[in-house]
Amino acid sequence: MEILEECCSPLLVDPISPTDADTLAAGFKVLSDPVRLRLLSLIANTPGGEVCACDLSEPVGRSQPTVSHHLSILAGAGLVEREQRGKWAWYKVVPERVEVLRDALSVTVLD
Amino acid sequence: MEILEECCSPLLVDPISPTDADTLAAGFKVLSDPVRLRLLSLIANTPGGEVCACDLSEPVGRSQPTVSHHLSILAGAGLVEREQRGKWAWYKVVPERVEVLRDALSVTVLD
């Protein structure tokens, strides 16, 4: 998917358009896998906010190709950013992108 | 899926457990379909907050069985509630359940 853009007003507050629904649904689909949620949480909760991909396979109990696949999906949505350092790939969370999805679920206009 | 319970602290703020990741992922999976997002938005934005199922098929452009299927998934997660009135089924959104998912995406402990 493409990078998750600022999208629309909260869907419970204003009617959502079909295209915005497509965009948001694609974003939530990225969050609809437990391994990806655990990866996000692991990265965000690591001191420094950055984690080497080599340290992610073991804690989530998935193979290296599977973890790489999930990281690719997270990065594709812009929820994480990737930086190559030598032969290691470091990932960090992009909180602003997570907030785009969070904001779409607001129940009132005020928060 | 079962009703979406209050689950855990925001996954970017505290490490998420595997079981909580399963629960949250199941919740986001319900939101990962554009038709379901449009149904949620349609119901929430209708004056009175309640909509007859008979009025939902046309605006989302899907067949009656398909809409019924999606409403069943939304109700299964507790995101909407169903009430039978005569031969009509009325649906309303349960904002507290939407907030469970929203809270999981908080970036700081304060909001």
Add this chain to the structure above:
DNA sequence: GCGTCGTATCGACAAATGTCGATACGTAAA
């Protein structure tokens, strides 16, 4: 150059998912 090691891609497969036509179920009116 050559071997090592971390990472991404490929190929394959089982499982899950969205969709609709056909049909069954229930309620209400005639």
Add this chain to the structure above:
DNA sequence: TTTACGTATCGACATTTGTCGATACGACGC
């Protein structure tokens, strides 16, 4: 008791998805 109508379920299908072994790509050290 029929008939009509709104809704849910069933069956089938194409598509998508998560997973892993095998492999290719790249950077580093020797």
